[in-house]
Amino acid sequence: MAPPNTPRETRPPRLDALAKLPIFLDLAGKRVVLAGGGEPVVWKAELLAAAGAKVAIYAEHPEPELEALVADHPDALTLHRRAWTDSDLDGAWLGVADEPDPAEAARFVAAARTRGLLVNVIDNPPYCDFQFCTIVNRSPVVIGISTDGAAPILGQAIRRRIEAILPASLGSWGRTAKIFRDRVKELFPTKADRRRFWEKFVDVTFISQAQEDEQLAKIERLAAEILADKGDGPAIGEVVLVGAGPGDPELLTLKAMRELHSADVIVYDRLVTPGVLELGRREARRVHVGKEGHGAACRQEDISALLVDLALEGKRVVRLKGGDPAIFGRTGEEVEACRAAGVPVRIVPGVTSASAAAAALGVSLTHRDHAQRLQFVTGHDRHGALPQDVDLDALADPRATTVVYMGRRTAATLAGELMRRGLAPATPVIVASNASRADEKHTATTLEALAEGAGLAVENAPTLVLIGAALDASEREVSRPARTSLRLASAV
Ligand SMILES: C[S@@+](CC[C@H](N)C(=O)[O-])C[C@H]1O[C@@H](n2cnc3c(N)ncnc32)[C@H](O)[C@@H]1O
Incomplete structure (x- = not known):
């Protein structure tokens, strides 16, 4: 008789197969060789210079645009007005070539690989050890998108969508976070507390309007609030009056989208269309305060009181209003009620009907x-x-x-x-x-x-x-x- 089976822990596979491994290269001060002087080289040169590389460009007949770029970045880019030779690749980290001639492309790849370089021949996948990806740049936050060459247009469409939901200030918040890292360790000795701090920090980065020079002070205050919070009641949330536009979800502003994505509760009225409401954060509670059928709408004082109560419970409340909140939207009453109760309140404008x-x-x-x-x-x-x-x-x-x-x-x-x-x-x-x-x-x-x-x-x-x-x-x-x-x- 077969012995009984013993319990055995199993683990589900964690990651599906990857077409390419995304890694982020530190190219600061490293030598990179770019062969060719045409239009495709211009963008690569700009990209590599932005990443801090020292780029040696070999081109007998460079495009005027390339010459102008080199003139703008004399520290990062050097233009050699001749064809590349094998020894130019010595000491380089990467070799990139715009070389339509198959024999020349093969020669470039062989010379590069002999020297242990990673190589990329533009638009020639068999000759690419790595690919450039579509980038969303909020440095130090950088997002790279690859479709493994399947559909570059898809990559660009994904980029546009990501661009739309990430605030432009994310980069400066990232820089501020780097500066503040050691201070967080000092202030919050336990891992759990540090995590609590960083989670609140992330919330702030998505909604705060603070300029870079105000951000350190803002997160100092945030840290002080968290330290002062002894758990005897929630911190005050806030109310954001957001213009939902006239109905077409495409007419929402990027700011309105971001607020909808970070709401705990969405309080909306009759003029807000289902398509707009759909864009709210999935987990957010939704509260309808408009007319139901031919019935009456909620009383304005009840709506204002609801907004205040929710914010005092610590919720981030998005008050979603048709069109622009400042045009026949009873915004005045709601702002006054929030201010009277000490609740922070902001307005995000919308497209009026x-x-x-x-x-x-x-x-x-x-x-x-x-x-x-x-x-x-x-x-x-x-x-x-x-x-x-x-x-x-x-x-x-x-x-x-x-x-x-x-x-x-x-x-x-x-x-x-x-x-x-x-x-x-x-x-x-x-x-x-x-x-x-x-x-x-x-x-x-x-x-x-x-x-x-x-x-x-x-x-x-x-x-x-x-x-x-x-x-x-x-x-x-x-x-x-x-x-x-x-x-x-x-x-x-
Ligand atoms: C309480 S007011 C709100 C106005 C809104 N804040 C705005 O900026 O469009 C409601 C009135 O706005 C107008 N309205 C709102 N959305 C509309 C739409 N999609 N088409 C036509 N009129 C609209 C109608 O006159 C409606 O009775």
């Missing part, structure tokens, strides 16, 4: 021939009527473009008032709903037709009413209806 509508229409809201002034007004007061205190004379200015937010229900009344104050009945009007979204609609009409309700049929969609001669320059084919006849011009 008027800008999105203008872009889709192909118009400039301040076309120099038609408008000297752009006015954003609200079309409803707290009871849903046209606000009593709105300056109708200013709105009737024929040299202005007026964008009415929340104005669908009162637009007809407004149009009548404007005509009574002398604005021409034929003044162009566009009623734009769902700007930047898949179901975007524009109705072109006139002030006179608007006064009779023309173009206002789209229910339950966020709608702007744009009034003014500048809208006449709209690129899209819109028919100007006679009084009540309308044509819907749907968006691209």
